[in-house]
Amino acid sequence: MSEFAGKWKLVEQENLDIMLSAFSVSEEQKKKLLNTMTIEYISVGPQQIRICSPLYFSPGEIDLTFGEEFDQTGIDGTMIKAIVEKPSDRKLVYTQKHPILRVVTTSEIKDGFNVMVISCLGMKATLKFQRIQVE
Known part of the structure; x- marks a missing residue:
């Protein structure tokens, strides 16, 4: 998991x-997000990760325990359930369980890049x- 530690820019x-x-993200929000997109994996441990990113969460940092479901406010303001899993040391899977849909985000270290795929x-x-x- 140490390969994730550090700050990454889109x-x-x-x-x-x-x-x-x-x-339903506004044009203004989309533009801001696309122009300033960074993800920071502040600390990465065997069972937990601390992330700071406008894409995943509200502004600020959040500590996540792998495999532990938690409540979250989605990007559209809806309350959802979410879980982060660690299938390997080079891959994270973040699943949002929205009341009417499911969003799956996979982050994987490939060729020195953090490649994220969002499916919904x-x-x-x-x-x-x-x-x-680098952290």
Whole structure:
């Protein structure tokens, strides 16, 4: 999991704007998100991870325990259940259980990049992050 630690900046994306529109995100919010997108994995342990990202959560940091379901406010303001799982040391799977849909986000370290795939409602968005700071 140590390969995730650090700050990552979005360098490439495909279909994220379409996915955000499906979640009723305003044009202003989309523009801000796409222009400033970073993810920071502040600390990574064997059973827990601390993340700071506008894509996953409300502004600020959150501590997550792998395999433990928690309540969260979705990007559209709806209360949802979510869980983060760690299938391998190079892969995280984050699942949001919305009342009417399921959003699955997979983050995987590939060739030095953090490649994130978001799947929902038959749509798929791919985001590629480059490390800009190591923790």
